[in-house]
Structure formats: structure tokens, C-alpha cells
Amino acid sequence: MEKKRKKSAKAFKKAQKVIPGGVNSPARAFSAVEMEPIFIDKGKGAYLYDIDGNQYLDYVNSWGPMILGYNPPQVIKKLKKQLKKGTSFGAPTEVETEIAELIVDFYPAVDKVRMVNSGTEATMSAIRLARGYTGRDKIIKLEGCYHGHGDSLLVDAGSGVATLGIKGSPGVTENTAKETIVVPYNDQKAVEKVFAEYGSEIAGLILEPVTGNMGVIAPEAGYLEFLREITNKNGALLIFDEVMTGFRLARGGAQELYDIEPDISTFGKIIGGGMPVGAYAGKEEIMDYIAPAGPIYQAGTLSGNPMAMQAGLATLKELKNKKIYSKLEAKAEKLEKGFKKNIKEFNFPAYFNRVGSMFTLFFTAKKVENYQDVKKCDQQLFASYFKEMIEAGVYLPPSQFEANFISLALSEEDLDKTIEANYQALKKLKAGL
Numbered sequence: 001m002e003k004k005r006k007k008s009a010k011a012f013k014k015a016q017k018v019i020p021g022g023v024n025s026p027a028r029a030f031s032a033v034e035m036e037p038i039f040i041d042k043g044k045g046a047y048l049y050d051i052d053g054n055q056y057l058d059y060v061n062s063w064g065p066m067i068l069g070y071n072p073p074q075v076i077k078k079l080k081k082q083l084k085k086g087t088s089f090g091a092p093t094e095v096e097t098e099i100a101e102l103i104v105d106f107y108p109a110v111d112k113v114r115m116v117n118s119g120t121e122a123t124m125s126a127i128r129l130a131r132g133y134t135g136r137d138k139i140i141k142l143e144g145c146y147h148g149h150g151d152s153l154l155v156d157a158g159s160g161v162a163t164l165g166i167k168g169s170p171g172v173t174e175n176t177a178k179e180t181i182v183v184p185y186n187d188q189k190a191v192e193k194v195f196a197e198y199g200s201e202i203a204g205l206i207l208e209p210v211t212g213n214m215g216v217i218a219p220e221a222g223y224l225e226f227l228r229e230i231t232n233k234n235g236a237l238l239i240f241d242e243v244m245t246g247f248r249l250a251r252g253g254a255q256e257l258y259d260i261e262p263d264i265s266t267f268g269k270i271i272g273g274g275m276p277v278g279a280y281a282g283k284e285e286i287m288d289y290i291a292p293a294g295p296i297y298q299a300g301t302l303s304g305n306p307m308a309m310q311a312g313l314a315t316l317k318e319l320k321n322k323k324i325y326s327k328l329e330a331k332a333e334k335l336e337k338g339f340k341k342n343i344k345e346f347n348f349p350a351y352f353n354r355v356g357s358m359f360t361l362f363f364t365a366k367k368v369e370n371y372q373d374v375k376k377c378d379q380q381l382f383a384s385y386f387k388e389m390i391e392a393g394v395y396l397p398p399s400q401f402e403a404n405f406i407s408l409a410l411s412e413e414d415l416d417k418t419i420e421a422n423y424q425a426l427k428k429l430k431a432g433l
């Protein structure tokens, strides 16, 4: 009964001849689940359609941005209007100010915002800003957190780096990697130790306040407060990488949910409403170090691109309505209850983590609180689960080291279908254990 994916197979063969690995981002390769990637034709609401005409209920959301579902009419309307005016000018437009004002409104820790073209650019620039502002070189990052593919942050990273099982990357010089100190997530003592040793050399500490790129893990009670305090005490900047969690866990991101104000915040994904956008933001005193207001150089030919800004603004305007987050929570809660009931029924060695509309089903019976716990998951079992789900028409991230996303487009019926697919998959896999 396996779904036919002849056209995808052919497209992948063709792509591999002209694109490294056949994909433009490693996370899209299905290598960890021992499959070939599925080529997409179109998306509609909660559904993806591949080029063979198969339909899938989608929990990837383009890795986060599509919180409203595919092709929301409000966003499409704005894009069409902008398309007629022009797609890029390399000169200021009013929509850039409008979206910045909205972000400032949503985030009390933010006075000013600089737009870039990806999450990677946002975190790279945030690190440069932290170094330039403090006059220090060292950065603390947390094991398993992913902050894009910038040199300084590609050390013990999550997402595709974790999926491929590599520690760093060839091409990142030892001198660069040396300035990045890696500590485990949710481990206060490890952070204390680093500050005791290098306190006056630390420019900043960057983290995913709720992790998504090693799967979803919440901060332990008091952990973010501790990080806020120890960075303050040592004159280091606290950087929340909210590329995934921003506008996702709450309108004001994880910093609203946990009521902590970081010094610099980075955004991406939802902020572009499906177009390539990133941003970094913070208090005026820090942000005014950026050129042309200040000496730290950072620029971009397509930064603040009007098409991207229109899609982002239309998406963020929808999220003004706080009810959206209670709706997402209700959907996510329903799925959690269903999955947990299934796990219990089969006494299945799986652990479910969720914060808001982000969740991960870990294939381990033990609690998952950091990267070492994630690494103990049964990846073979995950791969089998992934295959069962895809055959049932449910499209999940093709790696254990990723977050699943709930979009507003998912109906009660869609969720029931997913819970039933999960039931059948666990039943079948349990029989083989």
C-alpha cells in the first residue's frame, strides 16, 4: 500500500546532479529516516501535496514559519499588491518601519530592530554586536542548540548538524571555534564554572530559550532567571535566539512566556510569513552600535525587501489577536492527550515534550532534559515511526532532532486523524519490539 512517489524519485535523481546532495538545506534530506526527500508541488491550509499528487497533513510548517497554514488569504493579498509595485528597490520603504513598530510593540525588551534575510544572518550579526558592544571575544552556547550555520555557532549544534552526527564542521577554523564555549542545556553549574574561569572575557551567552533544534525541551524552573542574573553580574549580554520560538510560543515569544528580558533577541521563520527574513533586536543603547548609527558594520542588498516585509507584516498582524495562541494551545493539548494515551496503552518507550504549539515525540522511555538525553533516543525506531506516519499521510520532520509544529489551519478532524495514525504506528512498532 506504499504511496507512489515515482516523480519525486526522478526529480531527486535530477537534483543530485546539480545540487549537493540534491537539496538546498541538509535538514530536507531524508537520510536519517532512510528515505528519499519528497518533492512538493503545493500547500493548502494544513496540507502539503507532492508532485505525484499525494496529500499529507503537515507538521513541519516549512520548519516553523507557516503558523497560519499554507497560503493564508491575508498574506497572499498583500503579496499580490506589492508584486504590482515592484519586488525590490534597495531603498527604504514604509512597510519596514511598520513591521519594526509591531515587533517593538510585541516585545518589551526591544526598542529597535534590524532586518536581515535569514535566521543565520540574525544570529551572526547578534554575536558581532555582542562582541563589538562589550569589547570581548568569547561566546557561550548551549549544547544541542542550533543558531544557523555561522562559523562561531556551528559547534556542538542541533538540527541538521545533530542529525548528521557531526561535532563541528570542516571549514570552521580552530581559532573561531576556540572562542565558543559549549555547556549543556539546563545545567546551571556548568555556566557558573565558565563565568568563574572566563568572566571578563565573555561577550554573551546565546541560547534557544525553549529548544527546538534538538527536539523540544523546556527550560527547568529558574534556569532562564539564573542566566539573566549571571550574565548581568558579569557584564555579558544575554541573547535569546527566538528564530523558532518568536511569535510562536506567544506573541512576544519565549521571553513573554517566561517573563525574562534578554539584551538581544533574534528572529526569523514566522517573522517573514514564508518569505526569507531574519531580524535582530534589542534596547536602543545596544542597537545603536549598528551602522550607520554606530561603528559595527552589517548590511544587506535585499534586507527589508518589500515582498518579504509585506508577507511578514500580514502574518504578524494576524498574531495581534492573542486568541490565536489559546486556539493553538487547545489544538496542541488535544494532540498531546491523544499521543500520551496511545503511549500508555502500548506501554511504548516514548517520551512526549511540548511547549505551546511545538512538540517532539522522543523515542526513549526516559525524561528528556538535554542533548545527552536526546542522543540516547532510538533513531532506528524513529525512522520506522516516520515511515509509518508518512504512509498514513502525515508529514513530520525527518529527524528525531527536530520540533513539530501545530498550525492554525489544523482542524479537529485533522488532529483526530493524526492521533489515529500515531495509534496505528505505535501498535505496529510495539509488535516488533
Ligand SMILES: *Cc1c(COP(=O)(O)O)cnc(C)c1O
Binding pocket: 117, 118, 119, 120, 121, 123, 146, 147, 148, 149, 208, 212, 213, 241, 242, 243, 244, 268, 269, 278
Ligand atoms: C532556523 C533557526 C535558525 C537559522 O535560521 P535560517 O533562516 O535557517 O538561517 C537559527 N536559530 C534557530 C533557533 C532556528 O530555529
